[in-house]
Amino acid sequence: MNLLFNRGRGESAGLGLAKQAVLVAAAFFAAIALVCSMLVLVPNAQAAPNAGNGEVTESLTDEGATGEAGESSQPSLTTTSTTENKPEGQGESSEGGQAEPTTSATASPVNWADNYATKLEFISGGTVLDENSMPKGKVYKGSEFKLKYYWAVGDHEKPKPGDLLIIDLPNWLNVRIHKLDFTAGEYKTCDIGYDEEGKNAAKRIVCRFTDAVVGKNSLNLRGDIEFDVAAVVVEKAEEISWGPHKVDGYYYRTGEKGGPVGKYIHPADKNVKSGDFTKTGKWSFAYNYPNNGDPYVQYVWEVVIPADKIGQSNTFTVEDTFTNVEFEDPFTGEKVSLPQYVAPATQGQVTIARRTGAAAEKGYWKTYDNSVCKGDGDYVHAEIPCADRVAFVDSATLAVTNGSGNKGEVVTVEGVTGGTKSPWEKNNKINITVKNPIADSAYLVEFFSVIPAAKLDSLNNDSPKHKNTATVNGTIPVVSNEVRPHVKVGGHSYGDPNKADLIIRKKLDGPDGVISDKDRFDIRYTINGKEGTCTTSVAQPCWIKNIDKDAKVTVEEPAVTGSQFKWEPGVFAGERNKGKDILIDGNKASIEALQAGERVVLTVTNSYAKATGSLLIKKDVQGLADKKLLKDEIVVDYICVPAGQPTDNVPPERVKVPTNGDVKEIKGIPVGHECLVQENVSSAEVGEKYGINVTYSPEGGKVTIKQGQGENDSNLVTITNKYTLNAAPIFLKKVVTGERPEGLNDDTEFTVKYQCDNDSADGKVKANQPTELKLKAKGDPVTGPEFPLDTKCKVVDEAKDKPKFEDFNFTAELGGEITVSNDAEASTLVVTNTFKKDEAKLRVTKAVSGDAGALAGEKEFTFKYTCGADTGELKVKGNGFAETEKTFPVGTECTVEELGVEPDGSAQIHNHILTVTPEVVQRVVVGKDEGAKYTNNYAVKKGKFGVAKKAEGEN
Numbered sequence: 001m002n003l004l005f006n007r008g009r010g011e012s013a014g015l016g017l018a019k020q021a022v023l024v025a026a027a028f029f030a031a032i033a034l035v036c037s038m039l040v041l042v043p044n045a046q047a048a049p050n051a052g053n054g055e056v057t058e059s060l061t062d063e064g065a066t067g068e069a070g071e072s073s074q075p076s077l078t079t080t081s082t083t084e085n086k087p088e089g090q091g092e093s094s095e096g097g098q099a100e101p102t103t104s105a106t107a108s109p110v111n112w113a114d115n116y117a118t119k120l121e122f123i124s125g126g127t128v129l130d131e132n133s134m135p136k137g138k139v140y141k142g143s144e145f146k147l148k149y150y151w152a153v154g155d156h157e158k159p160k161p162g163d164l165l166i167i168d169l170p171n172w173l174n175v176r177i178h179k180l181d182f183t184a185g186e187y188k189t190c191d192i193g194y195d196e197e198g199k200n201a202a203k204r205i206v207c208r209f210t211d212a213v214v215g216k217n218s219l220n221l222r223g224d225i226e227f228d229v230a231a232v233v234v235e236k237a238e239e240i241s242w243g244p245h246k247v248d249g250y251y252y253r254t255g256e257k258g259g260p261v262g263k264y265i266h267p268a269d270k271n272v273k274s275g276d277f278t279k280t281g282k283w284s285f286a287y288n289y290p291n292n293g294d295p296y297v298q299y300v301w302e303v304v305i306p307a308d309k310i311g312q313s314n315t316f317t318v319e320d321t322f323t324n325v326e327f328e329d330p331f332t333g334e335k336v337s338l339p340q341y342v343a344p345a346t347q348g349q350v351t352i353a354r355r356t357g358a359a360a361e362k363g364y365w366k367t368y369d370n371s372v373c374k375g376d377g378d379y380v381h382a383e384i385p386c387a388d389r390v391a392f393v394d395s396a397t398l399a400v401t402n403g404s405g406n407k408g409e410v411v412t413v414e415g416v417t418g419g420t421k422s423p424w425e426k427n428n429k430i431n432i433t434v435k436n437p438i439a440d441s442a443y444l445v446e447f448f449s450v451i452p453a454a455k456l457d458s459l460n461n462d463s464p465k466h467k468n469t470a471t472v473n474g475t476i477p478v479v480s481n482e483v484r485p486h487v488k489v490g491g492h493s494y495g496d497p498n499k500a501d502l503i504i505r506k507k508l509d510g511p512d513g514v515i516s517d518k519d520r521f522d523i524r525y526t527i528n529g530k531e532g533t534c535t536t537s538v539a540q541p542c543w544i545k546n547i548d549k550d551a552k553v554t555v556e557e558p559a560v561t562g563s564q565f566k567w568e569p570g571v572f573a574g575e576r577n578k579g580k581d582i583l584i585d586g587n588k589a590s591i592e593a594l595q596a597g598e599r600v601v602l603t604v605t606n607s608y609a610k611a612t613g614s615l616l617i618k619k620d621v622q623g624l625a626d627k628k629l630l631k632d633e634i635v636v637d638y639i640c641v642p643a644g645q646p647t648d649n650v651p652p653e654r655v656k657v658p659t660n661g662d663v664k665e666i667k668g669i670p671v672g673h674e675c676l677v678q679e680n681v682s683s684a685e686v687g688e689k690y691g692i693n694v695t696y697s698p699e700g701g702k703v704t705i706k707q708g709q710g711e712n713d714s715n716l717v718t719i720t721n722k723y724t725l726n727a728a729p730i731f732l733k734k735v736v737t738g739e740r741p742e743g744l745n746d747d748t749e750f751t752v753k754y755q756c757d758n759d760s761a762d763g764k765v766k767a768n769q770p771t772e773l774k775l776k777a778k779g780d781p782v783t784g785p786e787f788p789l790d791t792k793c794k795v796v797d798e799a800k801d802k803p804k805f806e807d808f809n810f811t812a813e814l815g816g817e818i819t820v821s822n823d824a825e826a827s828t829l830v831v832t833n834t835f836k837k838d839e840a841k842l843r844v845t846k847a848v849s850g851d852a853g854a855l856a857g858e859k860e861f862t863f864k865y866t867c868g869a870d871t872g873e874l875k876v877k878g879n880g881f882a883e884t885e886k887t888f889p890v891g892t893e894c895t896v897e898e899l900g901v902e903p904d905g906s907a908q909i910h911n912h913i914l915t916v917t918p919e920v921v922q923r924v925v926v927g928k929d930e931g932a933k934y935t936n937n938y939a940v941k942k943g944k945f946g947v948a949k950k951a952e953g954e955n
Helices: 013-035 249-254
Strands: 078-082 117-124 127-129 144-152 164-168 173-175 188-192 204-209 222-231 240-242 245-247 278-289 294-305 315-321 325-328 335-338 351-356 388-393 400-402 410-414 429-435 441-452 499-509 521-527 530-536 542-548 553-556 565-567 571-576 582-585 588-591 599-610 612-622 633-641 653-658 664-670 674-679 690-697 702-704 716-725 727-738 749-756 771-776 782-788 792-798 808-813 828-837 839-850 860-867 870-877 880-889 893-898 912-917 921-925 932-940
Touching: 117 240, 117 245, 117 249, 127 249, 144 164, 144 249, 204 222, 294 315, 315 441, 388 410, 400 410, 429 441, 499 521, 499 530, 499 553, 521 542, 521 599, 530 542, 571 582, 612 633, 612 653, 612 674, 633 664, 653 664, 674 716, 702 716, 727 749, 727 771, 749 828, 771 782, 792 828, 839 860, 839 870, 839 893, 860 880, 860 932, 893 932, 921 932
Parallel strands: 499 599, 612 716, 727 828, 839 932
Antiparallel strands: 078 222, 117 127, 117 144, 144 222, 164 204, 173 222, 188 204, 240 245, 278 294, 294 441, 315 429, 325 335, 351 388, 351 441, 388 400, 410 429, 499 542, 521 530, 521 553, 553 588, 565 599, 571 599, 582 588, 612 664, 633 653, 633 674, 674 702, 690 716, 727 782, 749 771, 749 792, 808 828, 839 880, 860 870, 860 893, 870 880, 893 921, 912 932
8 A cells, every 4th residue: 555645845854754654654554454455544643632521530630640531532534435236247347437547557646536526524423514503612622523525436537546535624623533543445545644845744634546446337436534633723714625515614513704713711620718628529440450450449539728727837637537338238138348448559649739829719720740731731721820739649659759839848648558669558548748838828639549349330320329538637628529439239148948039120221321310110019919019229129028939920010100201111021030931021020930949030121211392383473464575484593401400501403483383393302391492583584664573472482391292382482473564754844935024034833734644653643644743944854753664645735824924925835745764865745835925916996076977987097107117007997997917016116197187188078177186196005005096077167258238328
């Protein structure tokens, strides 16, 4: 097998030697591969730590740690290839596919990734994530994922042996490898390769096609490459590429585009500035001591002395005398006592640590000797101080050795044995004394104990708890927890040889990590027809003693009740009855004849799972006339947690719910869980014209799950969306033009009436009812009520006499109809008032009187007028009037003169004397008086005669 390890330009000799060493290892594993007819991978990448939940069992320092995160899992890089099953003679040649390549294998290899890549999957927690996946939280350094790259030759040119499929990882992912060989599939072998600069070995996978591709139909050459990756610290995560395919795994996991990968921030340990002495313990691990010797179970104990307990003391002593673990044999009832000893020094190292000052209040008990507390360690990244390692017991010499953080403390330890150079003495007492403790400092003392494990069952969770108490300077610390030693003792004892015993044991089969809430189970039995009952449990079986020989026995377990879990019927298994058959029928067992002196053991196994129910979600739509505006589905988020547990930090699940009223059912939710449902309101929007009011039934969208679909809609959350047209205000504006009368100013008010075809949003203005509003002459828009969008509004009237100005009037242009929208200008009604001065006609009235009679009445008189710049004539018959055709602004002064009043003028009547009153020329004001009024009086001319006497003759 040829491995691809190209040495980059400028590469150091040390790097080259390292690669040569890798090549030697590769050759070794290649030989294994040839023997096993397998292809192998030789990696050159350091395993990334497990990102899990960070809960690992480890010591305060790196020494003696019982497993750093990630070591328990064995990630692998596997590739698989498939060919279709063909009839004999088919599938082994290139017939039907591309012709066999004839290029020599020594030619430059071709990277076919861009051509053969068909699909790329990003897998987190066993689930393939895509753009529709709910975000599951942040990505930290060491977070683990799987990548699966699918390939197929298809219609492309067939690869030749030595050709490549190269996978380059994005900046935020490294190959995660714990071991040095991997299965690589039938057609190719994969190595960890270097990039063009000979760097980043953990960033590239190079898969080389083998001779197995020769003679294969190219249409059937396909497979996949799957391997584990771990996140590394970057500022901006890139997409993952596979040929033309791109997957944004970071976004699918976090919901954030191109975000950072940081270090996991470990929370600080408990504040030990003040408080009580405490002692805690936990199961450490099991081992045989010495190698291949007796089995033991080990516990780690930690005693904390708070800073305020140190005070001005110049010494403190921690002393523990381990007590035996005592319990009762559940089968025999006998008392059992297991001794507890100080653990061998090679298995558990006594350590003293210190947190001083601020570190006592907020700090870690991990010491600075631990890799997580130095360099680029995760605890360094948290910027929370670690503890100083004061002293420890050397596992070889048993000597107390000062740690790097020792500041003059003098530590003595008594009772520890079992170093690499000394035998282990089974001592049950340990004494640790610290002199010269540092003021304002808290101390932690860590030590270990063991219990013989020959009679322990680590899977028995019903075993008694182990509680151990140490003293500090004679004071008993508060014990904050109890540790299960997982005790389970087997044994046999036989009673009356002429009688028989029946023992009914219980086994439980449930999901990993799920503890049953039911520990005792009812059993019904009959002995020779006589009924009886008893209870059984994993820890305490049902034991029926002294049964007559040859008795007929039946045993039945009824259905399990009183549990939140879903229980399958129990299944019996018989263990012994001196060769006599035990008839088993599920949860029933029968024995025809018990044999004397026999103990019959029946085991009934119950399988259980969390009882589940369905969360039901229904959508109710109101107020939307056109249902076509709705999408077929809305997006709903829900969170289901155990009752009473907060939901703040729980990522929601996302589902789509039909909008036609059909119920969405989400199955498999544990009974008793509380589910909170929240609609993604943006998915229910139907455009800017409508607003949505969301309500939930029950209130708050919260239900407690009952089994199945619940009772009386107890598991149902109804989301009601009431749609209302969004509202916007209307505006009204007054525009004043024309001549401005005296007294008209910006504050002058005009009264208009408008109406709209919808009620206002506040309901105060009713549809199609005129509503009065006052507008000021200044012209600033007045904001009216809000109306639903698309409402039609118009001004329908304006008061003509409000306001009123002397000698002026106005005409009102009410404007057109507007449609209410979010555009203020388009939603403005404009009323324009054009002012104009009042106008009137000049009137001349003629009256005649006197002796002319009808002659004067029929006569036509002529008047000349001058009104401003205008002049003209009017003709008026006697006892009549005439008006100018033209109007003049009210207040215009006019001069009127009657023509033809001169002698022999047109106004004269023969043999009459004309008198014009009041005057021939008059001055009048248009619109202010009644015009010019003339009266012509005609009087007949009268003569005089005289009588003259002429006398002739002589007086």
